[in-house]
Amino acid sequence: MTAAQTSAHPLVAASGLTKRFAAPRSLSDMFSGHQPHVHAVDGIDLRIARGESVGLLGESGCGKTTTGRLLLKLTEPSAGSIAFDGVAIDTLKGNALTAFRKRAQLVFQNPFDALNPRFTIERVLAEPLVNTGVERASHSDKVEKALAQVRLPPLSRFEGLFPHQLSGGQLQRIVLARALVLEPDFIVADEPVSMLDVSVRAGVLNVMREVRATLGLAALYISHDLALVRYVCSTTLVMYLGKIVEQGPTADLLKTPLHPYTRALVNAVPVPRVDQSHEPLPIIGNVSDARGQPRGCRFRERCPMAVARCAEEEPPLRDCGQGRRVACHLA
Amino acid sequence: MSNQPVLDVRDLSVEYRTARGVVRAVDGISFSVPKGAILGLVGESGCGKTTVARSITGVLHQSARIAGGELLLHGRDLVSGPPKAWLDARWREISFVPQSAMNSLDPVYRIGNQIEEVLIHRGGKTRAAARARASTLFEMVGLNPGRLDEYPHQFSGGMRQRVAIALALALNPSLVIADEPVTALDVIVQRQILDVIRDLQRRLSLSMILVTHDISVVAYLCDQVVVMYAGRVVESGGTRDVLERPRHPYTMGLTNAFPDLESAAHDLVPIDGSPPDLSQSLAGCRFQPRCPFALPVCSSDDPQTKTAGSGTRFACHRHADSDMLRRQSRDIATWQRPQ
Ligand SMILES: Nc1ncnc2c1ncn2[C@@H]1O[C@H](COP(=O)(O)OP(=O)(O)OP(=O)(O)O)[C@@H](O)[C@H]1O
Ligand code: SF4
Ligand SMILES: [Mg+2]
Numbered sequence: 001m002t003a004a005q006t007s008a009h010p011l012v013a014a015s016g017l018t019k020r021f022a023a024p025r026s027l028s029d030m031f032s033g034h035q036p037h038v039h040a041v042d043g044i045d046l047r048i049a050r051g052e053s054v055g056l057l058g059e060s061g062c063g064k065t066t067t068g069r070l071l072l073k074l075t076e077p078s079a080g081s082i083a084f085d086g087v088a089i090d091t092l093k094g095n096a097l098t099a100f101r102k103r104a105q106l107v108f109q110n111p112f113d114a115l116n117p118r119f120t121i122e123r124v125l126a127e128p129l130v131n132t133g134v135e136r137a138s139h140s141d142k143v144e145k146a147l148a149q150v151r152l153p154p155l156s157r158f159e160g161l162f163p164h165q166l167s168g169g170q171l172q173r174i175v176l177a178r179a180l181v182l183e184p185d186f187i188v189a190d191e192p193v194s195m196l197d198v199s200v201r202a203g204v205l206n207v208m209r210e211v212r213a214t215l216g217l218a219a220l221y222i223s224h225d226l227a228l229v230r231y232v233c234s235t236t237l238v239m240y241l242g243k244i245v246e247q248g249p250t251a252d253l254l255k256t257p258l259h260p261y262t263r264a265l266v267n268a269v270p271v272p273r274v275d276q277s278h279e280p281l282p283i284i285g286n287v288s289d290a291r292g293q294p295r296g297c298r299f300r301e302r303c304p305m306a307v308a309r310c311a312e313e314e315p316p317l318r319d320c321g322q323g324r325r326v327a328c329h330l331a
Numbered sequence: 332m333s334n335q336p337v338l339d340v341r342d343l344s345v346e347y348r349t350a351r352g353v354v355r356a357v358d359g360i361s362f363s364v365p366k367g368a369i370l371g372l373v374g375e376s377g378c379g380k381t382t383v384a385r386s387i388t389g390v391l392h393q394s395a396r397i398a399g400g401e402l403l404l405h406g407r408d409l410v411s412g413p414p415k416a417w418l419d420a421r422w423r424e425i426s427f428v429p430q431s432a433m434n435s436l437d438p439v440y441r442i443g444n445q446i447e448e449v450l451i452h453r454g455g456k457t458r459a460a461a462r463a464r465a466s467t468l469f470e471m472v473g474l475n476p477g478r479l480d481e482y483p484h485q486f487s488g489g490m491r492q493r494v495a496i497a498l499a500l501a502l503n504p505s506l507v508i509a510d511e512p513v514t515a516l517d518v519i520v521q522r523q524i525l526d527v528i529r530d531l532q533r534r535l536s537l538s539m540i541l542v543t544h545d546i547s548v549v550a551y552l553c554d555q556v557v558v559m560y561a562g563r564v565v566e567s568g569g570t571r572d573v574l575e576r577p578r579h580p581y582t583m584g585l586t587n588a589f590p591d592l593e594s595a596a597h598d599l600v601p602i603d604g605s606p607p608d609l610s611q612s613l614a615g616c617r618f619q620p621r622c623p624f625a626l627p628v629c630s631s632d633d634p635q636t637k638t639a640g641s642g643t644r645f646a647c648h649r650h651a652d653s654d655m656l657r658r659q660s661r662d663i664a665t666w667q668r669p670q
Contacts, residue, residue, distance in 0.1 A: 059517035060488060153605055160350050170377055202588035202599035224517040231599065268522035270551035272589050274571045278529070278551075281522060 009086045011186055011218045012048040012071060016080035017041055019066050040066040042242035043080065048186070051216040053208070055229030055250060057265065058239035064222045067239070068188040071220065072104050073097075084186070102132050105184040107176055114175050121158040121166070121174060128182050146177035149207050183215065190222045205231050226269050230254055235323075238262050241298040244317055248324035258326040260303050297329070305330055335406055336363035337506050337538040338387065338425075343400035345382050345391070354610045356382045358562040359400065364506065364555075367536040369528075371549035371570065373585075374559035375606055380542045381430055383559075384510045387540070388427040389417045405505070422453045423502045428509040430542075432495035436483040442494055443479030446501060454502045468497040472527055489520030493527065500531065510542040525552055546589060550574055558582050561606045561617040564636075568643030578645045578653040581618045583660035600666045616648065623665045624649055624656050 020037040041063045048054050058064050069075045071082060073089050082089050084100060092100050108114035115124050125143045134142070144154055150173040163171055179187055189208075209232060211217050221233055229236050229250055236253050238246040238261065246259040257263045264283035270276065284302045297303070300310040309329050317327040345357040357379040364370045372380050385391045387402055389409070402409045404424060409417045421427075429435055437445060443465050450461035466476035472493040483491060492512060499507050512528070513521040529552055532539060541553060549556050549570055556574070557567040558581065566579040577583045584602040604621040607613055615630040616622070622629065628648050636646045639653075649656060659665050 059519060151601070151605060153608075157608060165349060166377075202601040205599060206601060226518065265518055268518040270522070270525070270545075270547040272547045272550050272574065272586065274550050274574060276551065278526075280526070281519065283519060 009083070010047040010049045010052075012046070012082070012084055012220075014044070014046045014071065014080065014082045017044050017046070017067070017070060017077055017082065018079040019063075019070060019075065020078045039063075039242045041070065041077075044237075044239075044242075044244050046071075046237065046244075048218045048220060050185070050218050051212055052235070053212055053219045053221060053233045055233035055236040056220055056222045056239060057224065057226065057229055057236060057262075059224060062239045063242040064239055065190055068106065068190055068220060068222050071186075072106055072188055073100065074106070098132070102182050103184050104186045105179040105182060105188070107179045107187055107189040115163045115171065115178075117163055119162070121161050121163065122155060124163065124174060125155075125178055125181060128178060132182060134182075142181050142183075143177075146180040149180055149211065150174075150177045151207070152177065180211070184217070185215075186218045186220075188220045188222065191224070208232055226254060226265060238265070243298060243327065244325075245299065245327045246325065247317070248322070252322065252324065258320065258324065258331040259299075259328050260305050260330075261299050297327075299328075334366070336403075337366050337405065338540075339363040339401070339403035339406075340383070340387070341401040341403065343383070343386065343402065344398040345379070345386050346396055346398045347382075347392070348394045348396075349610065352610045355398070356395075356562055356609060357386070358609075360559070360562070360564045361400075362557045362564060362567050364538050364540060366538055367532075368554040369532055369537075369539045369541055369552055370555040370557060371553035372540055372542045372557050372559065373544060373546060373549055375561075376544065377606060378559045379562045380544075380559060381510055384427065384508050384540065384542050387506075388425055388508055389421060390427065422449060422504065424504055425506045425508065426499040426502070426504040428495045428499045428507070428512055430510040431515060432510075432512070433488050433491035433515070436491060436494060438483050441480050441482055442486065446479075446494075446498055449498060449501050464501070465497075468500060471500065471531060472497045473523070487520075489516050489524060492516060492520075492524055496524070496527065496531075500535075500537075503535075506538045506540070508540045508542070511544070512541065513548065514543070514545075528552065546574065546585060558585070561613075562609055563617060563646070564644075565618065565647070566643065566645040568639075568641065568645075572639075572641045572643050576641075576643075577657060577660075578639060578643060578650070579618075579647050580622050580624050580649075580656060580660065582645075583657055584621075584666065587660065587666065600663050602666065616646075624652075624659070 018039065019041040020039055023038045044067065056064050056067060066075065070077050073092070084104065089100065119127070125146065126139050129139050129142060140155070147155060152170070152173050166174070205228065208219070212219060221229060223229055233250050236247065236250040237244050238259065240261050246253060246257065246262045253262065254266055257266050260282065264281050268281055282304050284304060296311040296313060297315050300306040303310065307330070315327045315329045317325050319325055340363065341361050342359050343357055344355060344359050347354045347356055360383065372383060374380055382395065386397055397410055400410065404420060409420065436442065446465040446468060447458065447461040450456040450464055451458065456464060465479055469476040469479060474490060474493050486494065513524050516524060525548065531537060543549060553570050555568070556570045558565050558573065558579065560581050566573060566577065566582045573582060574586065577586055587600045588602060602621050607617055607620065615632055616634050619625045619629040626648060634646045634648045636644050637650045638644050
């Protein structure tokens with residue numbers, strides 16, 4: 001075991017992490033010279049230990065992907081700090097930055113965007129190795145190993161093929177294999193198996209658990225797939241419009257959700273049995289209209305339980321024992 | 332006569348020309364879509380679901396061709412009929428919501444205009460009638476008609492998916508085919524879209540083919556299910572019967588591999604191996620290399636399709652043992668030591 005693996009600090013630690021984007025200005029903003037902002041990520045704290053898999057659940061646009069990109073230094077925070085292996089990542093330069101880029105990998109969300117359509121599959125897989133100067137003699141071994149990890153057939157089956165000639169699910173596995181060829185310490189997997197069919201997904205999820213255990217791989221799984229998070233992640237964070245609204249050990253959080261949003265999420269998932277509830281969801285409207293509440297709880301307009309206080313005060317993320325935290329006045 | 336299926340797929344085969352030779356992505360499949368039913372087409376990635384959906388709609392990729400079989404729409408074959416008849420059937424008789432449909436809207440035109448184009452050019456409506464119909468369609472899928480004049484980028488993924496469904500319903504088709512309509516969406520939006528589909532299907536007694544890899548979606552929505560493997564149908568029947576009493580080993584494996592919120596503590600059991608290379612000629616049962624129950628005959632002979640008492644059809648040499656195999660399939664060890 002190396003010194004880094006035994007040290008006390010978590011591999012990834014973020015505090016007060018915030019990212020603001022300029023929002024489109026309304027007419028009155030233009031007159032007043034005011035620039036409104038969207039808080040894509042609004043002051044979140046997060047720690048991931050070596051070998052730990054943390055799930056980040058939430059709907060699209062809530063800031064999950066931005067959080068992942070901040071942790072990988074693919075975008076810079078507006079406020080807050082991130083330490084990777086004890087070192088603040090905003091200070092990384094030169095060789096230290098290159099080393100960080102090798103150790104921390106992103107598994108992209110959409111394989112159709114992630115892969116260069118003019119590269120053969122073989123080239124797609126070898127590219128990260130070429131880019132980081134890994135010696136050529138080892139390339140084919142590393143590529144075959146990664147293909148086996150995601151349960152794809154050997155490279156010879158992909159000879160001369162381009163991304164558009166594979167099915168969506170096959171492509172998703174290529175994307176995953178591409179991140180694993182560099183044998184990273186930390187991966188941010190953004191919807192990593194959403195397109196995989198179950199017989200294969202089960203295998204990939206098992207591989208992810210295996211890799212985590214044997215290589216001490218730390219991972220942030222960004223997903224809207226509760227079953228994935230349930231299966232792979234020991235801890236789960238639930239994000240709503242830039243804030244963590246609930247966090248805790250995954251099994252407990254999904255079994256007895258404390259936040260009304262988590263409850264809606266859990267109820268929304270169909271189960272593979274014919275007899276199941278078709279009750280309307282305990283949630284109001286679409287997320288697309290909810291943006292930038294100036295005060296109070298961000299979920300209140302969609303919350304079937306909201307009371308007057310919810311419009312006045314923002315509920316803090318408070319401890320409720322057993323490693324669980326929730327941000328709701330009524331929980 | 333009245334219980335004639337909307338669509339009867341008979342012995343359909345589809346091939347792609349590729350650099351590595353001809354890939355027979357769909358190899359002699361048959362199933363039918365009863366009137367007013369939702370049929371789920373499930374199977375592993377690459378098994379040919381999209382190819383089937385696209386062949387029925389007549390929008391196959393250039394490198395693909397129908398190599399054989401019939402597609403009987405209300406009893407009339409589209410494949411051997413005049414191409415114009417098939418073209419005319421598109422949108423009016425059969426409509427298609429493609430995989431990642433939400434990215435298929437044209438970004439430079441207002442959404443309302445895109446719906447109206449279809450209504451005017453394919454449905455022969457006047458502009459005013461098209462406008463009114465577009466509003467109705469928006470309401471049907473739970474969108475505010477006040478937003479018809481917005482552009483696709485102003486809509487979220489879920490809203491664009493609703494638009495794609497509205498488009499598919501525009502000309503009152505008798506069959507709607509939706510390819511993975513909720514796969515790329517958030518859980519809450521997924522559920523909302525599934526509920527929109529369920530509600531519309533009931534109100535309009537639509538006939539639908541829902542392509543999905545998710546058996547939970549099948550369980551939630553579909554009356555019938557067709558399970559595909561490597562270009563073949565391995566099992567088909569009523570959803571309850573197939574999911575509760577799977578008779579084909581592949582279907583048994585699928586139900587084991589499924590992560591379930593309520594019982595996620597147990598290990599998921601993958602089906603080891605991967606589907607066969609469809610550009611090679613294949614002998615015997617295509618599931619044989621991955622099947623824990625295979626007998627010598629499985630690698631030499633194609634299994635015939637049998638019909639169970641419940642009406643479920645399945646193709647497995649060990650059809651007489653299916654109850655016993657189902658019991659064994661629940662044991663993880665069965666799948667860990669294939670053969
Ligand atoms: N344009 C193409 N050219 C060559 N081969 C193709 C083409 N499109 C699909 N294929 C091949 O045909 C087979 C069936 O593909 P298809 O897209 O129908 O599968 P699918 O079941 O829809 O998969 P998914 O669940 O991943 O969407 C696969 O082996 C695929 O690689
Ligand atoms: S035919 Fe043989 S190999 Fe195929 S599913 Fe049945 S038992 Fe398994
Ligand atoms: Mg498909």
